[in-house]
Amino acid sequence: MPFHPTPSTFVLAGALRRGLFVSLLAATPLLPNLVQAQSSSVDQVREYAIPAGSLDQALNRFASAAGILLSVDAQMTEGKHSVGLQGRFDTAQGLSRLLAGSGLQAVQSDGGWSLQPIVQDGPLQLGATRVSAAEIVESAWGPVDGIVAKRSATGSKTDSALVEIPQTINVITAAEIKARGAQSVTEALLYTPGITGGGFSDRVKLFDEPTSRGFLPAPLYLDGLHLPYGGGSTGGALQIEPYSLERVEVLKGPASVLYGQNQPGGIINMVSKRPTATPLHQVVLEAGSYDHKSVAVDLGGPLDEEGKFLYRLTGLASDSNAEIDYVEDQRKFIAPSFTWQPTEDTRLNVFAQYQKDNSVPEAQGLPSVGTVFHNPNGKIDRGLFLGEPGVNDYTRNQYAFGYEFSHRLDDVWTFKQNARYARVDDRYTAPLHGYKFVANPSTGAKDQRYMTRYGVDWKQDNRVFGMDNIAQAEFDTGAFSHTLIVGLDYYHFNSKFDGLYDRNPPIIDLFTPKYGKPIKFGGRYRWDNTVTQTGLYTQDQIKLDQWIFVLGGRYDWAETDNKEPISGNHTNRKDEAFTGRGGIVYLFDNGLAPFVSYSESFIPQSGTSVGKTPFDPSTGKQYEAGLKYQPPGQNSFVQISAYQIDQENLLTTDLGNPGFSKQSGAMRSRGIELEAKAELSEALNVIVSASRNDIKYTKDNDGREGRHPAASPPLTASMWVNYTLLGDTPLAGLGAGVGARYVKGSYGDYYEGAFKIPSYTVYDASLSYDLSKSPLQLKGVKLALNVQNLEDKTYVANCTSEWDCYYGEGRRVVSSLTYDW
The missing domain is CATH 2.40.170.20 (TonB-dependent receptor, beta-barrel domain)
Known part of the structure; x- marks a missing residue:
């Protein structure tokens, strides 16, 4: 039966470390003073995290978050689905993506925004933004159209943009695995920085045992849950078939806050x-x-x-x-x-x-x-x-x-x-x-x-x-x-x-x-x-x-x-x-995202x-x-x-x-x-x-x-x-x-x-x-x-x-x- 610590036990176990995070949290309200206030214009670029669902609900959430007046005819949106919206967009871009594939477009007037059917063929058009109706909107748990992933859940357990996670995450997509002809997860990682191999597991090919930032082995996870590991050359490890994967993600550095006991070099989540x-x-x-x-x-x-x-x-x-x-x-x-x-x-x-x-x-x-x-x-x-x-x-x-x-x-x-x-x-x-x-x-x-x-x-x-x-x-x-x-x-x-x-x-x-x-x-x-x-x-x-x-x-x-x-x-x-x-x-605004972080394992x-x-x-x-x-x-x-x-x-x-x-x-x-x-x-x-x-x-x-x-x-x-x-x-x-x-x-x-x-x-x-x-x-x-x-x-x-x-x-x-x- 697990021991249940008293409050004094918690204090003795990690007072200094917890103090660091309490101090950061306490300082958070003071940081706005470092940032110049932005315009309240409706075209301001904002961060959105709207899940896929009915088009009505998605538009309501967007209008509330963007602070705009959006007029919607319920008959036009009835039964329609939206892929959602994840990332940073201005109002026009956000509406265009939410409406992709719906046959509708958003039109701006003095009083706000309204919806109209698209009468011309071809891609949806809204101002300077053009979005194909067949455009793939990336999910952290889904496929990536090409070799460049922009979202991940490995570093946060939420559907997050990679630029928003203050820790290095490498993503190898299914398209990259296929383009390079990788026959194993080990081979899929050959072009990933900080990952090395070349030993028993690479040569025997029965196991995947990569090294991350010098620490061996990097623990393997499948869909966020730990895989059995028998201890190296004695066997006892699942080997995941790369054809079954949408992506392989490497979270660099300690990951115990989200995943528990682990080596400090990082984890590999498939x-x-x-x-x-x-x-x-x-x-x-x-x-x-x-x-x-x-x-x-x-x-x-x-x-x-x-x-x-x-x-x-x-x-x-x-x-x-x-x-x-x-x-x-x-x-x-x-x-x-x-x-x-x-x-x-x-x-x-x-x-x-x-x-x-x-x-x-x-x-x-x-x-x-x-x-x-x-x-x-x-x-x-x-x-x-x-x-x-x-x-x-x-x-x-x-x-x-x-x-x-x-x-x-x-x-x-x-x-x-x-x-x-x-x-x-x-x-x-x-x-x-x-x-x-x-x-x-x-x-x-x-x-x-x-x-x-x-x-x-x-x-x-x-x-x-x-x-x-x-x-x-x-x-x-x-x-x-x-x-x-x-x-x-x-x-x-x-x-x-x-x-x-x-x-x-x-x-x-x-x-x-x-x-x-x-x-x-x-x-x-x-x-x-x-x-x-x-x-x-x-x-x-x-x-x-x-x-x-x-x-x-x-x-x-x-x-x-x-x-x-x-x-x-x-x-x-x-x-x-x-x-x-x-x-x-x-x-x-130009896409640069500097970060600093501290993590433990x-x-x-x-x-x-x-x-x-x-x-x-x-x-x-x-x-x-x-x-x-x-x-x-x-x-x-x-x-x-x-x-x-x-x-x-x-x-x-x-x-x-x-x-x-x-x-x-x-x-x-x-x-x-x-x-x-x-x-x-x-x-x-x-x-x-x-x-x-x-x-x-x-x-x-x-x-x-x-x-x-x-x-x-x-x-x-x-x-x-x-x-x-x-x-x-x-x-x-x-x-x-x-x-x-x-x-x-x-x-x-x-x-x-x-x-x-x-x-x-x-x-x-x-x-x-x-x-x-x-x-x-x-x-x-x-x-x-x-x-x-x-x-x-x-x-x-x-x-x-x-x-x-x-x-x-x-x-x-x-x-x-x-x-x-």
Whole structure:
């Protein structure tokens, strides 16, 4: 049963941190003096957050917020729907967007505004503003038309403009994933600043384990709820199929105020495809290198004439080999979802997904001698299979089902509830790489040719249930506009592990491998671990003219219960933590939005000190300042930020008590990030990113103080350019893309004898042909060819130790045919 703290406990737990946020809140009314008063003209640019619904209600809310007189004939608007209005608009622009697709237009007169039917064909016209009737209005939980997203809910749990969140958020849209031909979430993040990989999970491809701002792993979320995670290379993690996603969003820095216990580097939230009011039908066929082949379908739309019942069905089947000998990968995936919207104010979305993976995996970790450094036998081949054919095997069954419910109670309050149960049951069997060379069994020479191996047979059954309850209020207090949320979330995660080992399997020749000797598994080890968390949080997004203030706080009750059934060991730890967040944004009329913010995180630590005292949670805090730029009238978004993250209470060796740990370790990450995404014209798209990160141990008893963690490159940069021919030309619809990814050499070991991995640059490319724009005018037909590592460069992506180095992916070519109808 969770402990309920007294008021004095709260004071002792976080008086200084809460004091910071109370001071910010108290100072908020004084800040208007810093802003010049704006004109009260009806054409003043204002911020609107009007949800989709009946056109009558949307127009009423707009007129009230804009302070205008709007005359409406109820017969003209009866039964019509509006997509809503999110963002900053003047009166004319706002009315035009609300009326898009209605067949109506707003006309201004001396006494106010009135509605009239549109008599001419073509786009709606209102003054200098032109909006196509088919224009897509972006939602934080919906699709993005192109590569430039402008809204997100990951950083606020509300439908917010990216420029209004005082923290860096990177959004990779479904259009970008498809344009670059990404086959996994890890690959989708390759052009995102501050995100690095290149290790076990990238090479084995069974898990997604990206590093954010130097901290590994960045926790994965699906639609705002935590996914099961088994602890890295032991397996036990869901891998989300990228074809099932509308977008992948990265919230940089601590996120505990909204999401509870987490690493301080940030989180990755994936947004699923949902039922749509617009019918869609798509089939995608793929074929490529290493006998890759797949078929995917995506169907959706209304089930009735009124649009109260919507559906979506996404499915995929794939089969491929790999550049590593003997490796195979098969996947079957299906995700149905259903939406019921009985009224404009009530919505229920029910969803499920099932995925089955069957693979022959290869862990691949190779010694630095033969990959980074010279080996007298030559370079170790990139396709080397370290395992045993017929032994290496991976199977995974993963399930997820749940619902999202929302109900608008009145003009102020909306209640939301998001719940999901997810389970992953997997088994990984393989001889893994060892940690030393052995003498040549034929000659007795120590020729650095033969290496030990380590056999594992791991099974995990991981289950998680999560529920997030949010009460959201939108109201004004004087000149201040508030979007307030009060939330209560619950998280229950259970992980069962059953492992067998062969600690002395047959050695392997790294240059001429011979297989067939038996693996003898034994030495069983088990765990049964449970983590529960209950969090109470609040956040207020406050708007005053062009100022945005975000203040939030959270109190968590967490319990970690670890059992080892064979040995009988059992530990139980209960933690409580307060975390806070605060930030300020100023919105200039030219699209510039400078911001500053402070955020905190915590994550429980397992184990006890020499005195049997449980360890406190590790804590993190980030200071960040940056500039976001969303130029008016252009489909582009630029952000640059500088940050410092400090993580404390890390475990390090207790020098006075060998075999025990103490909580005196600390780590600091400092850096600068830049990202720019722009659709410069209908024909030209550009993505540019760069990240400078310096992460090191600032306190440590294991000889790491002042050193950089392994596999943390200090500089990464990338650029992707795509151009499509348009107009009256025989090649209309033909497009080409080229990308480059640069990674500066990182350290391969943070203990004595650390070494550096060479820097590398990898080029990617694509060709596409939209036949609906070509002279053939084949509606809905698109061809594409994507190439990763165009030069087929052999390079080492990272090393976590001198025995654990990983090659980067070689050249891979995938062609696709997409048909939409």
